Amino acid sequence: MKNRxxxxxxxxxxxxxxxxxxxxxxxxxxxxxxxMIGASVPAFTLPxxxxxxxxxxxxxxxxxxxxxxxxxxxxCVPCIAxxxxxxxxxxxxxxxxxxxxxxxxxxxxxxxxxxxNPFRAIGADDASQVQMALGSSGVPESFVVDGQGRILQQxxxxxxxxxxxxxxxxxxxAR
Amino acid sequence: xxxxxxxxxxxxxxxxxxxxxxxxxxxxxQLADPKQEAQAKALMExxxxxxxxxxxxxxxxxxxAGDMRALVRERIAAGEKPDAIxxxxxxxxxxxxxxxxxxxRTTWLLWAAPVLFLVVGVIIASRSIRRRRR
Numbered sequence: 245m246k247n248r249x250x251x252x253x254x255x256x257x258x259x260x261x262x263x264x265x266x267x268x269x270x271x272x273x274x275x276x277x278x279x280m281i282g283a284s285v286p287a288f289t290l291p292x293x294x295x296x297x298x299x300x301x302x303x304x305x306x307x308x309x310x311x312x313x314x315x316x317x318x319x320c321v322p323c324i325a326x327x328x329x330x331x332x333x334x335x336x337x338x339x340x341x342x343x344x345x346x347x348x349x350x351x352x353x354x355x356x357x358x359x360x361n362p363f364r365a366i367g368a369d370d371a372s373q374v375q376m377a378l379g380s381s382g383v384p385e386s387f388v389v390d391g392q393g394r395i396l397q398q399x400x401x402x403x404x405x406x407x408x409x410x411x412x413x414x415x416x417x418a419r
Numbered sequence: 420x421x422x423x424x425x426x427x428x429x430x431x432x433x434x435x436x437x438x439x440x441x442x443x444x445x446x447x448x449q450l451a452d453p454k455q456e457a458q459a460k461a462l463m464e465x466x467x468x469x470x471x472x473x474x475x476x477x478x479x480x481x482x483x484a485g486d487m488r489a490l491v492r493e494r495i496a497a498g499e500k501p502d503a504i505x506x507x508x509x510x511x512x513x514x515x516x517x518x519x520x521x522x523x524r525t526t527w528l529l530w531a532a533p534v535l536f537l538v539v540g541v542i543i544a545s546r547s548i549r550r551r552r553r
Contacts, residue, residue, distance in 0.1 A: 276469055279513050319438045346438035346482060371443040372486035379511035381469035381483065 275400045278379030278387075285313075285393045286377040290367025293344035294352040300341055300367030306393030310418035312338055312411065313387040314363070315375055317345045318355035320383040326402035327359035333408060334362035338415045342366035345375050345383055386411070390418040437482055445492040446485035452496075459492045462501040465518045466491070466508060475518065 280286075285302045292299040305311055314330060316323040334340045342363040344352050352366065369375055378387060378395070388397040388411070397414055399407065450456040463477035470481035476488055487508075494504050505517055514520040522530060 274472055276472075276512055276515060278511060279509075280511055317438060346440045346486075348440065351439075370440060371489055372483055373490060375483075376487065376490060376508075376511065381512070 276381045277400070278395070278398050280379040280395050281398060283395060285389055285395060286374075288367075288374045288377060290343065290369055290374060292349075293342070293347060293366040293368035294349045294356065296353075297361075297363060298365040300343060300365045302393060304341070304365065305389045306391070308391040309339060310388065310390045310415050312340045312415050313343065313378075313389055314340060315343045315345060315369075315378070315380050315383055315385045315387075317347050317383045318351040319347070322402045323355075323384045324359055326384050327362070329403045329405060329408050330362040331360045333403070333412055333415075336412045338412055339364055343369050343374055345369050345372055388414045388418060392419075442482070442485040443489035445489040445496075447488070448492075450492055450496055455495050456492075458501050459488075459495045462491055462495070462504060463488055465505065467516050467518055469512065469516070 285305050287302045289301040290299050305313065312333060314326075316326070330340055340362045342365070344366050347368065347370075349368075352368075356363075367374065375381075380387075380398075382400070384402050386399040386403055387395050390396055396418055399411070403411055450459060460477065464475050466476045466487060468474045468476050468479035468481055468484040468487070470483050471479040474484070476484040476491070491504055494507075495501065508516045509521075514523070514526070520526050520529075
């Protein structure tokens with residue numbers, strides 16, 4: 245009994261070492277996922293973010309058709325990288341709507357003319373209130389919302405070229 | 420020239436990561452009612468910033484933290500209870516967002532660990548005392 249107990253500290257030390265090196269080998273994931281997946285989009289009404297496009301309200305997302313809701317900003321560099329993918333998704337017939345976070349109308353207009361406009365409507369979220377209501381913590385983020393206004397899926401960070409078919413399938417597969 | 424360009428890049432990157440809109444009105448302005456402001460401040464110290472993870476929204480200079488402070492102050496001013504505001508945020512971001520996490524399946528060990536260690540300590544002590552007596 246005494247003899248076996250002698251090895252206990254060494255065994256504890258080895259187990260601790262294994263656990264810590266496992267923790268170090270995994271990259272730290274700092275993304276905060278929305279806990280609103282599966283819930284309905286909270287009620288909101290946003291004014292148009294730029295002249296020429298309508299604003300966005302939660303009622304527009306419960307009109308029977310699934311949507312891709314993209315949270316972006318003209319001052320967000322990864323959003324520029326995401327623009328061609330959003331264009332491809334919109335060209336495939338997916339209704340893409342935007343929420344522009346902390347943005348100015350002329351800056352949004354400049355962003356759209358420079359990088360293309362995949363959006364049917366863009367709401368201006370000047371104090372990030374709707375972004376927070378959706379459980380989003382940054383730009384860009386995208387939510388797949390079904391025809392009843394239920395949130396099905398969240399993409400944190402830009403949609404990359406290899407993600408495009410999956411996103412299109414997710415929106416088209418939603419009811 | 421190269422050095423100046425490099426310096427520009429260093430300065431430029433953080434600037435590009437922020438919008439040019441001014442902070443929300445209530446982000447950095449105290450509420451007129453000191454009692455409400457105290458409530459808001461207490462809650463802001465318990466809410467974690469989503470950008471500068473590890474700072475409370477009371478301490479963080481991130482724009483989103485400013486907007487979160489504005490949200491807290493607006494709702495307190497409208498008469499909402501701090502617990503209800505915190506529950507609203509936890510519903511969206513999970514217990515992660517609060518520095519005062521609720522007791523649940525993943526956090527019970529935080530409260531139970533001191534008791535468990537005490538029990539283990541008492542067992543070890545009583546055994547060694549008994550051995551010495553013999």
